[in-house]
Amino acid sequence: MNISYESLLLGMLIGGLAMRLFSAKRAAADSISLNREIAHLATEKKVLEEQLVSFKKHVDELSAQNKLQFENLANQIIENKSKSFTEYTEKTLESMLKPFKEKITNFEKSVEDKYSSEARERHALKSEILRLISLNDRMSEETNSLARALRGDSKVQGDWGEMVLSKILEASGLREGEDYITQSSHKNEEGDRLRPDVIINLPDEKHVVVDAKVSLKAYDLHHSSTEDVQKEKCLSEHIRSIDKHINELSEKHYDKLKGLSSPEIVFMFVPIEPAYLLAMHADADLSMRAWKKGVAIVTATTLLTSLKTVASIWRLERQNKNAQEIAQEGARLYDKFVGFLEDFEKIGHIFETGSKQFSQAMGKLKDGPGNVFRKMELLRELGASPNKKIRQDLLE
Template identity: 30%
Template sequence: MEPGLVIVAIFVALGIGLALGWLIWRGGAAEVPGLRQAVEAMRGERDTARLDLSAARAAADRLPAIEAALENARHRIAELAEANAGFVRGEEERAASHAAQLAQLKEMEAKVEDRFRHLAGQALTEAQSLLLKRADERFAEQGAKNEGQLRALLSPVEATLKRYEEGLQKVEAARVGSYGELKTAVAQLVAGNEVVRQETQRLTNVLRSSPKARGRWGEEQLRNILESAGLAENVDFSLQSTVSDGEKQLRPDCVINLPGDRCIVVDVKCPLVHFEQAYDEEDEGRRAALLLQHANALKAYANDLGRKAYWRQFDLSPDFVVMFVPGEHFLSAAAERAPELIDGAFRQGVIIASTINMLALAKVMAGMWRQEALAAQAQEVAEVGKELYRRLVTMGNHVHKLGRNLNLAASAYNDFVGSLDSQVMTQARRFEALKVDTGGKAIEALPMVDTAVRVSTKLLPTEASADAAE
């Protein structure tokens, strides 16, 4: 047993005994339960110490084998260290030899490289000289040849470039002339625009100051719309016609004629005063008030037209009159301020029409005239067809009569030929039997007609026509 372990065990047992004695002396009889607990704890520690002691003994039993293995390892390490020292010495010697050989190889390589460089330089110089000489000769020969070919190729290009240059000069001259003309035209356009602006301003001033001028302008607008729709003045419509209601003379601005002796009355209203004032007004409140006055003016015009009742003066006129406002903006501004304007006028027999609506209405009326013309043409075609049919019937009767007569003529001809052959030709041929001189001419036989006249299945005669033909 290891002496160290024995000493440890002795000290542990001695400590336990001293602890027990001290506890007994310290606590006395009154502390016996606590002493017992301490004794139990000491016993547990003793058991643990015994286990540790057993483990220590087992380790102590393996210690000689471990020491032997350690000794063997020490001998092996010493052998390896000696071998490594020898290897290191050999490696140093080999490294020195390799370095010497490497130095020799580098020296030889440098010499070979210098020699090769010298020889390569000489060969390259000679090759370059020979190549340059041959290249110069070849280039000189090819250059002369290419120069001729290039001149032949470039001669058309040169001619084309000359023509192009001449064309550019002509174009430049034309451009300069056109620019001058354009400049003149622009100046004329500016002057024309200024004239148009002045005339427009003059027209605006006239329309503002003269109600008669406004009415005349509205009539011109209406005439342009009607004529653009295909209607002709004094044919399809008339301006400033005069009618009477029994008490006074009425003069509508326009009466548009319709097929069937019907007509539509159109009156032109141009309320521009308040609209122009509103257009020039910058204050929004004042502008709204002026536009409302503009709407009220249109409403008053519509009410006045409704009271005049132009349609009563024409027998076949519809129960309404068209109030033409020559401008979409005039009507839209009024309708925006007075939404009931159009419906209220319609209830009084007045249809308010702007330029677009009037153009559509005029196109409808022009279409009615075209339909009327087509209907008249259709009636004329029907009359022509009826007359053609009557004449075809008459012609059919004559054709049938002609065919019947042709059949009768063929039958009479055949009878004549039969009679001629049986009664006359037999006697005539007796001259030939009697050897009478006939001048070498023989009597030819007459053919019979056996072709019947074709009867038309399309031109059949009517009974009345057939009787009349008979």
């Protein structure tokens, strides 16, 4: 089959045109598809950009909220703990210091009162000593004048002797009802009831009995008599009267009375000292005879001196008691102070424990690879834009 060269060339031209046309159509189609893809990608890019902006904004808000919440929470915890601890500390210190302060105040007042009382007593003792001489002289004058009025009446003489004894007791500094008791009733071993004039109380629950005995009739006759024989007779009668009183007191056995702890000695008070001195001058053994029978004869001077000694003993006893009370109060105060120190140490331990707990809590926030401080800082590094920044030393 003979095909001409022109026909072949024409066919090739037509085929080439057809191929080019096909390629052009296909390229156009591809271009449209590519433009669509580009438009789609541009849309996705815009959406992603909007999402990124929104995400950054959200991160900023979240960072600010977390930081604010963290600060509020930390401040609240610290404030609550601090307030609670402060209140507890104040209450604890107040509860401990209040009784301690009261103890110190009471102790100071007790010491001040006791020493003020002792100072007053020393001044009073000095005044009493100065009054002793004048009192003795005055009583001697009174007894001499009253002796003349009382002669012959034994009952009145006895009452007068008790009255003089009462004055001496008042002047001695002893306290009635505490340091001495008058006219108290006691039973002896036989059941008889006796009533001593005065019972002097001594420390350690000991007692001394004082009875007033007056012998005036023979003594007054001795002074009023002008004849020596009559004087000697009256003097002997005066001594016998004193001996009679000695025997009467000795036979009463006051040392055996129930409820008393008395030595085997009773004080026989002779109100008129010259009468006793006269008898002693005439009979030197009078005092020794009385002593052997358990009777000690005393006059206004010797009795007042003895009672002053007893008052001094009681004063020393009260001072010793005060010293013991001060020592006991001091010991209680010392114990209270030791207790306060122990409680104060407990408060120190509480402070120390609170400091350790704070350090541990802070360590949990800022220590370790995944600590809260680092995570919060990561938010800022990812794009969050806070107004403040965590200090660098807390991040290290």
